[in-house]
Amino acid sequence: MTRAEFDTLKNPGVFTKDYRGQVLMTPQVMASTKVSIARLIDGLQEFLKHHGELKVVIHCLWEKSGHTANSKHYTGIACDFHLTGCGFLSAYELVRQFLEEVNLADSTGWGLYPDWNYPGFHLDLRGKKGRWGYYGGEMRGFDETLKYARDKFGKVS
Ligand SMILES: [Zn+2]
Secondary structure: OHHEEEEEEEEOHHHHHHHOOOOOHHHHHHHHOOOHHHHHHHHHHHHHHHHOOOOEEEEEEOOOOOOOOOOOOOOOOOEEHHHHHHHHHHHHHHHHHHHOOOOOOOOEEEEEOOOOOOOOOEEEEOOOOEEEEEEEOOEEHHHHHHHHHHHHHHOOO
């Protein structure tokens, strides 16, 4: 993504810092992250405006290491994030609605990570549907992970 492409995003503030408060958009991350995933996350933040004081907090975009083999992070079409302003289960429902609304439910990879310190999600633009979860130190099925999250977070989320 070029700086000019970045400047077309409606919510550039979402991309300023990562969840630890570190600078997210280094020149290398900017250059290596595809504008398509940035637009998807930007669109999610737009969508959330209709649902209260919610914010996307990005964990990472493009990264050169630290993910599974063939991770879409390595090709710059993935984003890990959580939402602030609501719990994991509400966030799950909002992301689900958003993917339906933008007609990308069948062309995205979506992973559920309820055990992260900041429970959240992986989204990528792989061009086909991928769904999975991760908890207890293992890759799991999407529905199984959702059930785990419902047990873990219950109604308070
Ligand atoms: Zn990821």
